[in-house]
Amino acid sequence: MNKTFRILKKAVLYTFSILLLLSVAGYVYLYVLPKGPEITATQKINNGIDSFVLYAYEGSERKSIKVWTYKPENWNDKDKIVFVMHGGGRNADDYLNAWVKLADSNNLLIVAPEFENKFSKYTTNDYQEGNLFTFFGTKNPKSEWAFTVVENIFDHIKSVNGITNEQYDIFGHSAGGQFVHRMVMLMPESRIGTAISANSGFYSLPDEKLEFPYGIKNTGIDLQKSYNKRLIILLGELDNDPSLGTFRTTDLAMEQGAHRLERGTNFFNANKELKNKNNWTFNWEIYTIKDVGHDYKKMSKSAIEWIKNEL
Known part of the structure; x- marks a missing residue:
């Protein structure tokens, strides 16, 4: 014994x-x-497709990030800047390419950060969940949030290129859509003009009893400020097939809806119900794009309407 x-x-x-x-x-x-690609020399953005690498966190050399850009020949200071957030494939260059013709025809400077991670199939906290928490559940400082990295990139571009724009627009599809709607919720002080969250896999509901990323418990979110931002929830009419892309099927995710179209609708309605209850200002909108499924190229083309037409 x-x-x-x-x-x-x-x-x-x-x-x-x-x-x-x-x-x-x-x-x-x-x-x-330390991890990430090698830092590149500081220089102005070239016309056409270009890229650079900078440190992701201000005052820290622990992590670097590659940023893809596309600049039309006729783009000048004060013309629009659009951040394009890739999906779960972390394929920023593909997303950039999807915006090249759109950038030329609408004179947009496109900025596509690449949140590279070898273990992206197993961890999502570092990107679409904003890096609020580590993989082990401990809190990260706000200076290391993925949302803050976008603001740092904007500051870098402004400084290096002599740009005086005070704001930028942002589009994200799938995992990028998750990133965008959470950035609006968690960082309403960001310099976003119009935010477009397209075909997100699941959402952070305005429920203070639900743990993040399914809810907003222990996040300190001020939804009244978040609702002052312009957020477009863009859904594909045919994005009702959960077998496409990476689709989360945990119990809490499935409670949001059987597919992305349903989940996006339920997320918007939950926030609208809360704003009605409190009589808050609400600058969020929802639109469904006909005959489009889980397709970042077609959703990108549709997003231009809201990029061009500011409030």
Whole structure:
């Protein structure tokens, strides 16, 4: 009996030690070691497709991020700047290419950050959930939020290129749509003019009893300020097939709806109900694009209408 107990005790201690070692190693790799592409020399954005790499966090060299750009020949200071947020494939260059013709015909400077992560299939906290929390559930400082990185990129572009624009517009599709609607909710002080969240997989509902990212518990969100921002929830009429893309099927996600079209509608209605209850200003809108499914190229083309027509 004693021998069995000793063997069991050793097995438990051994297992615990291995798990602890793996956790420490994982934390060091994800949050301590410097990572990202090599920093590029500071220079002005060239016409056409271009890219640069800068440090993601202000005053820190721990993480770098690649930023793709497209600048039409006739673009000048004060013309529109649009951030384009990629989907779960982290394919910023593909999203940039989808906006090239749109940029030329509407004279837009396109900025597409690339939130590269080798483990993006297993972790989403660093991008579409805003990096509010680490993979292990501990809080990150606001200076390391993914939303703050967008603001840092905007400051960099303004400084290096002598741009005086006071705001930018932002479009995101799928995982990028998640990023955009959460950025509006969590950082209403950001310099976003028009935000377009297209075909998000799931949402952060305005429910203070639900843990983030399904709700807003312990996030400190001031929804009254969030509702002052212009947010367009853009849905594809045919985006009702959960087999397309990466579709979260946890119990809390499925409570939001059976597919993206339903989830987007329920998210908007939940926020509208809250604003009606409190009689708050509400600058959010919802639109459904006919004959379009989970397609970032077609949704990008549709988004131009709201980029061109500011309030």
